[in-house]
Amino acid sequence: METLFDEDRIRTEVRRVAGEIAAREHRDLLVISVLKGSFVFAADLIRALHEAGLAPEVEFISLSSYGAGTEGGSVRVLRDIESEVAGRSVLLVDDILESGRTLAYARDLMLSRGAYSVEIAVLLDKLHKRKAAVEADYVGFVCPDHFVVGYGMDVGHAFRELPFVGRVVDAS
Numbered sequence: 001m002e003t004l005f006d007e008d009r010i011r012t013e014v015r016r017v018a019g020e021i022a023a024r025e026h027r028d029l030l031v032i033s034v035l036k037g038s039f040v041f042a043a044d045l046i047r048a049l050h051e052a053g054l055a056p057e058v059e060f061i062s063l064s065s066y067g068a069g070t071e072g073g074s075v076r077v078l079r080d081i082e083s084e085v086a087g088r089s090v091l092l093v094d095d096i097l098e099s100g101r102t103l104a105y106a107r108d109l110m111l112s113r114g115a116y117s118v119e120i121a122v123l124l125d126k127l128h129k130r131k132a133a134v135e136a137d138y139v140g141f142v143c144p145d146h147f148v149v150g151y152g153m154d155v156g157h158a159f160r161e162l163p164f165v166g167r168v169v170d171a172s
Contacts, residue, residue, distance in 0.1 A: 001149075005141055005165040010123070010151060013140040014041070017121055018048030020138055026089035027116045029056040032081055034063060034106060037095035040152030040160070041123045041140075045093060056091070059083050065102045075105035086114030095153050096124040096143065100132035107134060124148065124165070141165075 005013075031049070033042035046058055062079035090110045094103055103120055110118045121138035128145060149155050150162030159166075 001162075001166045002169050003164050003166045004144070004146065004148060005151075007163045010140070010164065011044070013123075014044045015048050015051070017138045017140055018045055018052045018054075021049060021091065021119075021121065022052035022054050024119075026054075026056075026091075028088045029054060029091060030059060030083055030085060030088050031056045031091045031093060032059045032061050032106070032110070034092060034094040034102070035060050035079070036062070036160075037153045038093050038123075041095055042093045045121065057083060061106065063102050063106060065099075065105070075102055077109075085110050087116050090115045090118045092118060092120045094120070094122050095151075096126065096148070097122040097134070097136050097139075098126045098129040100130050100134040103136075104132040104134040123151065 031046060033039060046056070049056060059081040060079065061077065061081050063075055064078050065075045092103060092106050097103060107118045107120065119137040122136045123140040124143040125136055125139045126143045126145065146167040147155065148165050148167050149159035150165045152160055154160045155168065
């Protein structure tokens with residue numbers, strides 16, 4: 001395993017992102033964590049938002065954009081939020097922004113439900129992988145073109161527990 005972003009760098013960036021979010025005006029802020037990969041980032045970000053003086057409501061949504069292939073297709077909601085979004089500021093939190101299809105779908109879904117605004121916070125942004133017209137408002141790190149694990153992200157349900165973001169390297 002090669003560490004790309006260690007615990008200290010992640011902690012620093014999460015606090016920076018929380019400060020940027022707190023500096024903006026929000027209407028009854030609702031933070032929506034996109035499961036599963038974002039749960040660690042979302043938990044740390046929510047605590048950092050508290051330290052920055054915010055007390056947002058928190059929700060969770062589970063979306064799937066992978067059917068038979070890894071290029072994605074139609075996005076579907078596996079688990080929806082329970083809260084009303086009409087008239088509220090929504091912050092979508094995800095682990096990584098790659099193609100953008102899932103986050104574009106989630107953003108458009110919240111706007112169609114009457115959200116006052118929808119912003120996106122991601123730990124990692126893979127700019128070169130974008131397929132949909134969506135950009136994050138808040139980014140922890142620009143990520144190189146590696147398959148990453150740790151800090152909530154997995155491969156085959158492994159490595160989510162790692163306190164850092166790394167990539168698996170071939171030992172041969």
